[in-house]
Amino acid sequence: MKATVHVMLKNGVLDPQGEAVRHALGALGFDGVNSVRQGKVIELDLADDATEDDVKAMCERLLANTVIESYRVDLG
Amino acid sequence: MKAAVVVFPGSNCDRDLAVAFKAAGADVQMVWHKDTDLPAGIDIVGVPGGFSFGDYLRCGAIAANSPICGAVKAHADRGGYAMGICNGFQVLTETGILPGALLRNAGLKYVCKTVGLRVETSQSVYTEGYNAGDVIDIPIAHHDGNYFADDATLDRLDGDDRVVFRYIDNPNGSLRDIAGILSDNRRVLGMMPHPERAADAGHGGTDGQALFRALVDRVMIA
Numbered sequence: 094m095k096a097t098v099h100v101m102l103k104n105g106v107l108d109p110q111g112e113a114v115r116h117a118l119g120a121l122g123f124d125g126v127n128s129v130r131q132g133k134v135i136e137l138d139l140a141d142d143a144t145e146d147d148v149k150a151m152c153e154r155l156l157a158n159t160v161i162e163s164y165r166v167d168l169g
Numbered sequence: 170m171k172a173a174v175v176v177f178p179g180s181n182c183d184r185d186l187a188v189a190f191k192a193a194g195a196d197v198q199m200v201w202h203k204d205t206d207l208p209a210g211i212d213i214v215g216v217p218g219g220f221s222f223g224d225y226l227r228c229g230a231i232a233a234n235s236p237i238c239g240a241v242k243a244h245a246d247r248g249g250y251a252m253g254i255c256n257g258f259q260v261l262t263e264t265g266i267l268p269g270a271l272l273r274n275a276g277l278k279y280v281c282k283t284v285g286l287r288v289e290t291s292q293s294v295y296t297e298g299y300n301a302g303d304v305i306d307i308p309i310a311h312h313d314g315n316y317f318a319d320d321a322t323l324d325r326l327d328g329d330d331r332v333v334f335r336y337i338d339n340p341n342g343s344l345r346d347i348a349g350i351l352s353d354n355r356r357v358l359g360m361m362p363h364p365e366r367a368a369d370a371g372h373g374g375t376d377g378q379a380l381f382r383a384l385v386d387r388v389m390i391a
Contacts, residue, residue: 102272107275107315107317109273109274109276109342110273154234155230155234156226158230158263158270160262160268160269160270160318161272161317
């Protein structure tokens with residue numbers, strides 16, 4: 094089973110990398126980019142009997158730091 | 170005083186921290202990240218700077234889940250002393266021993282220079298050798314030293330006098346200029362600047378020496 098975990102900085106947490114990307118897009122002439130948020134995508138190849146709760150536990154324990162990050166799990 | 174210094178793959182300030190502890194009069198043992206227990210009779214655990222596990226995933230995240238960190242957490246939960254410097258601070262926040270998190274520097278640059286810190290409280294074994302309000306010069310060297318915590322946590326840190334050091338000229342975007350904090354029992358210290366790099370005349374500055382001396386004197390008496 095495949096699972097994809099999206100980890101993003103929470104709203105309200107400064108994302109200086111996203112801000113730098115926004116500036117760079119503006120410098121390239123792409124107008125109208127109001128904001129950029131940068132995160133990470135983690136792909137997991139799991140045993141067939143793994144559940145969404147298993148993946149959420151992985152996120153809570155290691156994959157995300159919930160002090161600063163939120164996560165979303167997509168299965169399949 | 171007996172000190173243990175944790176060594177992870179990628180630690181690079183472990184020996185510097187051991188030298189600073191020894192110079193202040195402590196017995197020092199190095200402990201490997203795969204160890205599941207601290208040596209018997211350890212008074213303080215030092216979690217050093219560096220790039221544990223290559224900063225993969227998040228700075229300190231892999232190290233925080235290593236076997237030795239279970240023992241460090243148990244030590245802290247028992248009321249033991251522990252201090253994390255730079256990457257060690259990141260590790261201690263990732264374990265949940267200290268609140269908050271260290272984000273990428275606001276300027277996105279790795280910053281390596283000596284900065285001024287204001288000692289905010291002398292009410293800890295780490296800062297009894299200073300007076301509140303003292304300004305000391307301590308080197309920083311980090312890419313992810315931007316302290317973040319929610320407003321309620323920041324208010325609690327301020328209200329409980331748990332912010333030990335603040336930057337005079339904030340180099341990384343840390344909220345409320347925070348450079349170092351204490352645990353709620355004031356026995357665990359986390360700080361981004363490197364006092365062990367200002368602990369010998371050969372370093373070009375000795376403002377960090379008082380931290381190690383006060384710690385060794387005080388913990389020996391206790």
